Amino acid sequence: IAGITQAPTSQILAAGRRMTLRCTQDMRHNAMYWYRQDLGLGLRLIHYSNTAGTTGKGEVPDGYSVSRANTDDFPLTLASAVPSQTSVYFCASRADGDTDTQYFGPGTRLTVL
Amino acid sequence: GQNIDQPTEMTATEGAIVQINCTYQTSGFNGLFWYQQHAGEAPTFLSYNVLDGLEEKGRFSSFLSRSKGYSYLLLKELQMKDSASYLCAVTSSNYQLIWGAGTKLIIKP
Numbered sequence: 314i315a316g317i318t319q320a321p322t323s324q325i326l327a328a329g330r331r332m333t334l335r336c337t338q339d340m341r342h343n344a345m346y347w348y349r350q351d352l353g354l355g356l357r358l359i360h361y362s363n364t365a366g367t368t369g370k371g372e373v374p375d376g377y378s379v380s381r382a383n384t385d386d387f388p389l390t391l392a393s394a395v396p397s398q399t400s401v402y403f404c405a406s407r408a409d410g411d412t413d414t415q416y417f418g419p420g421t422r423l424t425v426l
Numbered sequence: 427g428q429n430i431d432q433p434t435e436m437t438a439t440e441g442a443i444v445q446i447n448c449t450y451q452t453s454g455f456n457g458l459f460w461y462q463q464h465a466g467e468a469p470t471f472l473s474y475n476v477l478d479g480l481e482e483k484g485r486f487s488s489f490l491s492r493s494k495g496y497s498y499l500l501l502k503e504l505q506m507k508d509s510a511s512y513l514c515a516v517t518s519s520n521y522q523l524i525w526g527a528g529t530k531l532i533i534k535p
Binding site: 344346353354355356357358361363371403407412413414415416417418419420 | 471
């Protein structure tokens with residue numbers, strides 16, 4: 314692995330189903346983020362984690378949960394998917410240092426029917 | 427409230443220069459980022475400004491004025507591969523990024 318990986322690449326999901334989006338990084342970054350990106354809107358933060366064992370709510374956390382059991386993994390779970398959660402989901406991690414640059418995974422395209 | 431504004435779409439000609447503006451109003455400021463995002467791909471880091479002035483990196487330059495809440499990204503010698511969306515983002519006081527909606531840049535031959 315080099316950088317950040319996400320799985321699945323895309324998924325079509327029936328409303329009401331549970332779904333976990335996976336995110337793994339091998340850069341040993343402490344901070345990780347989940348965003349959703351919708352047409353015409355900027356990236357919106359769902360949840361974040363500043364370090365393993367801690368998580369926080371972002372701008373649009375409702376309907377989503379996260380966990381951070383270790384440094385590398387940061388899964389995002391939709392407990393009961395709804396059509397408004399149709400979006401592209403990006404996981405990112407932040408480099409520790411002066412610039413706070415965030416690096417993004419390739420994204421997961423999720424469609425909820 | 428917190429707000430970042432940038433034009434929705436711009437068109438430019440191959441070989442020319444284009445300037446993409448970004449204005450922001452945020453509760454804190456720890457730096458401004460520009461990212462490039464090609465269609466169907468993830469955003470990738472272009473530049474970071476924390477002090478006033480111009481940062482140059484090859485064909486791309488980024489300018490910041492903190493007193494005016496203003497930044498621009500300057501792209502020179504445009505190439506077709508520069509067709510993409512350009513995202514402006516500001517780091518707030520808790521190290522989280524606040525994102526603009528992005529500017530879609532269309533390059534014509």
